[in-house]
Amino acid sequence: MRKQIAAANWKMNLTLSQGEQLLKDIQSKPHTLGANQLAIFAVPFPYLPMAQQQLAGKQNVFIAAQNCYSKKSGAYTGEVSVEMLQSLGISYVVLGHSERREYFQESNQFLAEKINICLEYNIHPIFCCGEPLSIREANTQNAFVAKQLEESLYHLSAEQLKQVVIAYEPIWAIGTGKTATSAQAQEMHAFIREQLTAKYGAATANEITILYGGSVKAANAGEIFGQPDVDGGLVGGASLIADEFVAIINALKNN
Secondary structure: OOOEEEEEEOOOOOOHHHHHHHHHHHHHOOOOOOOOEEEEEEOOHHHHHHHHHHOOOOOOEEEEEOOOOOOOOOOOOOOOOHHHHHHOOOOEEEEOOHHHHHHHOOOHHHHHHHHHHHHHOOOEEEEEEOOOHHHHHOOOHHHHHHHHHHHHHOOOOHHHHOOOEEEEOOHHHOOOOOOOOHHHHHHHHHHHHHHHHHHHOHHHHOOOOEEEOOOOOHHHHHHHHOOOOOOEEEEOHHHHOHHHHHHHHHOOOOO
């Protein structure tokens, strides 16, 4: 049974007190997480200890970092290592978000190095992939995403891959208010699972959680999550609003 995940990506937003209040507000609103459902909060680095403390003991709730570096330690001023994250009890790290790829020129090969070190430290990567508008308009999105998967993930064993969550994010739908239709989301998620099946076999591919990221909100979460190969969402702006994110959690599938 694949995990169904509502992952909040706060990006570079909120002060410490605002983040504390948001987590309190979310906890105060009615929501339940089934045995196969997770809520993950990817918060800015300075807020990781606060979020860990706020959510300590909550069933099926985890804290994620929004990034990490590819080396264990060293003279890399301003970077954060997975060893540091592990020492805080962090379980997940978002890797390869389109903003990291675009603004910081993170390559597929560089992301493969990050994935390797995360797995070495038993931290689950949430690996982001997806195409920009120009690629979608040229109808070459499948080849584009297949290359991202091949260059960043295909060196992994099947057992290693099972520790990875994949997040498909059509870049043209991030923060734009545009959303891929549920059919478009399902089409790409099914394609990704087909690619994983070809490389690792159906049994492994069917265990991999694939999230949709791109202007997910309460109003469309149920329809998107209802697609057979969509296993939840990586949520940006709507995760900063307690009512919205709680509704998104409650839209997760139970099977």
